[in-house]
Amino acid sequence: MKLDHLQPDSVIKKRKRAAWIIAVLFILIVISFIISLNTGYIRLSPFEVISTVTGFGTDQQELILFQFRLPRIVIAILAGMGLAVSGAILQGIVRNPLADPGIIGINAGAGLAVMLFISFFSSDLGSSVFALPFFALLGGGTAAVVIYLFSYKKDEGVSPIRLILVGVAVAAGINALMIVLTLRLDPESYEFLATWQAGSIWGSNWSFVQALLPWLIILIPFALMKSSVLDVLNLGDHTAVSLGTDLEKERRILLAVAVGLAASSVCVSGGIGFVGLIAPHITRQLIGSAHKYVIPISALIGALLVLGADTIGRILLQPSEIPAGVVVAVIGAPYFLYLLAKLND
Amino acid sequence: MNAIDIKDVKVGYTKRTVIDELSVTIPENKITTIIGPNGCGKSTLIKTIARILKAEEGAIYLDGTSIQKMDTREIAKQMAILPQSADSPAGLSVFELVSYGRFPYRRRMGSMTAEDYEYINWAIEVTGLQSFRDRPISEMSGGQRQRVWIAMSLAQGTEILVLDEPTTYLDLAHQLDVLMLLDKLNKLEKRTIVMVLHDLNHASRFSDYMIAMREGEIITDGPPEEVMTKDNLRDIFNIEADLTDCPYSGNPVYLSYHLSGSDDHLPSRNDDREVM
Numbered sequence: 001m002k003l004d005h006l007q008p009d010s011v012i013k014k015r016k017r018a019a020w021i022i023a024v025l026f027i028l029i030v031i032s033f034i035i036s037l038n039t040g041y042i043r044l045s046p047f048e049v050i051s052t053v054t055g056f057g058t059d060q061q062e063l064i065l066f067q068f069r070l071p072r073i074v075i076a077i078l079a080g081m082g083l084a085v086s087g088a089i090l091q092g093i094v095r096n097p098l099a100d101p102g103i104i105g106i107n108a109g110a111g112l113a114v115m116l117f118i119s120f121f122s123s124d125l126g127s128s129v130f131a132l133p134f135f136a137l138l139g140g141g142t143a144a145v146v147i148y149l150f151s152y153k154k155d156e157g158v159s160p161i162r163l164i165l166v167g168v169a170v171a172a173g174i175n176a177l178m179i180v181l182t183l184r185l186d187p188e189s190y191e192f193l194a195t196w197q198a199g200s201i202w203g204s205n206w207s208f209v210q211a212l213l214p215w216l217i218i219l220i221p222f223a224l225m226k227s228s229v230l231d232v233l234n235l236g237d238h239t240a241v242s243l244g245t246d247l248e249k250e251r252r253i254l255l256a257v258a259v260g261l262a263a264s265s266v267c268v269s270g271g272i273g274f275v276g277l278i279a280p281h282i283t284r285q286l287i288g289s290a291h292k293y294v295i296p297i298s299a300l301i302g303a304l305l306v307l308g309a310d311t312i313g314r315i316l317l318q319p320s321e322i323p324a325g326v327v328v329a330v331i332g333a334p335y336f337l338y339l340l341a342k343l344n345d
Numbered sequence: 346m347n348a349i350d351i352k353d354v355k356v357g358y359t360k361r362t363v364i365d366e367l368s369v370t371i372p373e374n375k376i377t378t379i380i381g382p383n384g385c386g387k388s389t390l391i392k393t394i395a396r397i398l399k400a401e402e403g404a405i406y407l408d409g410t411s412i413q414k415m416d417t418r419e420i421a422k423q424m425a426i427l428p429q430s431a432d433s434p435a436g437l438s439v440f441e442l443v444s445y446g447r448f449p450y451r452r453r454m455g456s457m458t459a460e461d462y463e464y465i466n467w468a469i470e471v472t473g474l475q476s477f478r479d480r481p482i483s484e485m486s487g488g489q490r491q492r493v494w495i496a497m498s499l500a501q502g503t504e505i506l507v508l509d510e511p512t513t514y515l516d517l518a519h520q521l522d523v524l525m526l527l528d529k530l531n532k533l534e535k536r537t538i539v540m541v542l543h544d545l546n547h548a549s550r551f552s553d554y555m556i557a558m559r560e561g562e563i564i565t566d567g568p569p570e571e572v573m574t575k576d577n578l579r580d581i582f583n584i585e586a587d588l589t590d591c592p593y594s595g596n597p598v599y600l601s602y603h604l605s606g607s608d609d610h611l612p613s614r615n616d617d618r619e620v621m
Binding site: 236 | 392395396397416417418419420421422425426427428429430432433434435436437438440441442445446448449451457458459462463466478479498501
C-alpha cells in the first residue's frame with residue numbers, strides 16, 4: 001500500500017535522503033575494506049587481493065587475508081556498529097548528546113570483567129572465547145546497574161543528567177580499580193590490559209567474530225524495533241508518559257540493550273571510546289532525530305569510523321601499529337569538547 | 346455525564362503531601378479550568394490526572410475505570426496530555442512531531458496506516474499549520490510551537506484533552522489564539538478539555554466549568570458566574586477584585602484588583618506627588 005500522497009514532500013525527501021546516505025556509507029565502507037585488506041606488515045597489491053579472494057593466491061597470501069586481516073576487518077565493522085548503536089540508544093534514553101558507553105563507564109565495567117577473565121584463563125582462550133561476551137556483559141551490566149541505582153530517585157525516576165554524572169564517576173572508579181589491579185598482574189596480563197585499554201582490536205580470528213555476531217544480529221534489529229519508543233522518549237518524560245509509554249520499563253529495556261551491544265563489542269575490540277558519541281551525533285546532523293534513520297545510519301558511520309581508525313593505525317607507523325582506540329580518541333576527544341562547548345551556548 | 350471522576354485522592358512527594366482527600370468531577374464535552382494561587386496544588390492535580398504522579402490513596406476514574414488499573418496505552422487513546430514543559434528535539438519537522446501523536450496506536454514494527462496519516466493531516470489542518478508542516482520546530486515561535494504540540498495531542502484522537510498552563514510564556518495575542526483554538530475544538534469536535542490557567546479572565550471567558558483551589562483543597566467549583574465572585578476571589582487569592590462582565594462571553598471578569606486588607610494600591614499614579 002502506497003501512502004505517499006498522505007505525506008508531505010519533506011517526509012518523502014527525508015526517506016530518499018536516508019537511502020542515499022546509507023548507499024554512500026556502504027560504498028565508503030567497501031572502499032575502506034579494500035584498503036584495509038591491502039595494508040599491513042606485508043603489503044598486498046589490490047591485484048593480489050583480488051586473485052587471492054577468487055582463489056588464485058599463494059598459501060601465505062591466503063593465510064594473511066583469510067586468517068588475519070579479514071576477521072580483524074569484520075570485527076572492526078561489527079564493533080563499530082555495536083558501539084555506535086549503543087551510543088544512539090543511550091543518548092535517546094538520557095536525552096543528552098554526551099552519553100556514550102565509554103564515557104559513562106559501561107565499557108570500563110566490561111573491560112574489568114574481561115581482564116579478570118583473561119587473567120584466569122591466561123592467553124590461551126580456546127573455546128572459552130564464547131564465554132567472553134557473557135563476562136563482559138556481567139561487568140558492563142554491573143556498572144550499568146550501579147549507575148542506574150545511583151541516579152534513580154523515588155519521585156522523579158532516573159534523571160538523565162544525574163545518570164551521566166554518576167556514569168562518569170563510575171567510569172573513573174573502575175579505571176582506577178584496573179590500575180590498582182595491574183600492580184598485581186604478571187607481565188603478560190599487564191601487556192594485554194594495556195593494549196585492551198588503548199582499544200586495539202586484539203580478537204583477530206574468526207572465533208571472535210562468531211562470539212560477537214549473534215549479539216548484534218539480535219540486538220540491533222531489536223533497537224530498530226524500539227525506534228518509535230526512542231522517538232517518544234526524546235520529547236521529555238511527561239510527554240512520553242502522556243503518549244502511553246511505560247517510562248521506567250522502556251528505559252530499563254533500552255539500557256540493557258545498550259549495555260549488551262557495548263559490552264559484546266568492547267570485549268573483542270578493546271576499550272574504544274567516543275564511537276558511541278561521534279557516530280550518532282554526525283547522524284543527527286545528517287538526517288535529524290527520527291530513530292528509524294538514526295539507528296541504521298549511526299551503525300554504518302560507527303563501522304566506517306572503527307574500520308578507518310584501525311586501517312589508519314596500521315598505515316601510519318609501519319611496521320608497528322597504533323591501536324584503533326587511540327586513533328578514534330584523537331578525533332573523539334576534541335569532538336567531545338566541541339560538543340560540550342556547544343551545549344553551553 | 347462525567348469524563349473524569351477524581352475520588353478521595355491523596356498525592357504528594359516523599360516529604361510533603363500536596364493534596365489530601367480531594368474529590369471532584371470533570372464534566373464531559375465541556376471546558377473545565379483549574380485556577381488557584383501558586384503552590385495550591387493545581388499542577389499536582391493535573392499531573393495526577395495525567396498519571397505523571399501516582400495517587401497514594403483514592404483513584405482517578407476515566408469513564409468509570411480507575412486509571413491505575415488501565416493499560417497506559419489505552420489511557421493514551423482516551424486522554425491526551427500537554428505537559429507544561431515539553432522538549433522539542435532538534436531536527437524534527439512539524440509533520441514528524443505531530444505524527445508522534447499516533448504512538449499509542451502503533452504496533453511493534455508496523456509502519457503508519459492510512460488512518461494514522463488521516464489523523465495527522467486533520468490535526469495539522471485544524472490547528473492551521475498546513476503551510477508549516479515541513480518546517481523544523483526549532484525555527485518556530487513560541488505561539489506556533491504551542492499549536493504544534495496541541496496538534497500532536499489532537500493526532501492522538503482522544504475525547505479528552507488535558508493541558509497544563511498552555512498559555513504560559515506566550516504574548517497576549519498568542520494566548521488568545523491558543524484559547525480560541527481550544528474553544529473551537531470543544532464547540533466543533535465536542536472534545537472535553539481540562540486545563541490549568543493563571544489568567545483568571547481567560548479562565549472565566551473560555552470555561553464552562555471552573556475549579557478553584559487553595560492549599561491543596563477545592564474552595565469552590567461550578568460555572569464561571571458562580572466561581573468568579575468577589576467573595577470567592579478574596580478567599581482564593583486574597584484579593585479585592587472589581588468585577589464586570591466580559592463583553593465577548595458575558596462571563597464575569599475583573600477590571601483591576603488590590604490585595605485584601607492593604608491600602609498599598611493608594612495613591613494612584615495620577616496623584617501629584619512631590620519628588621523626594
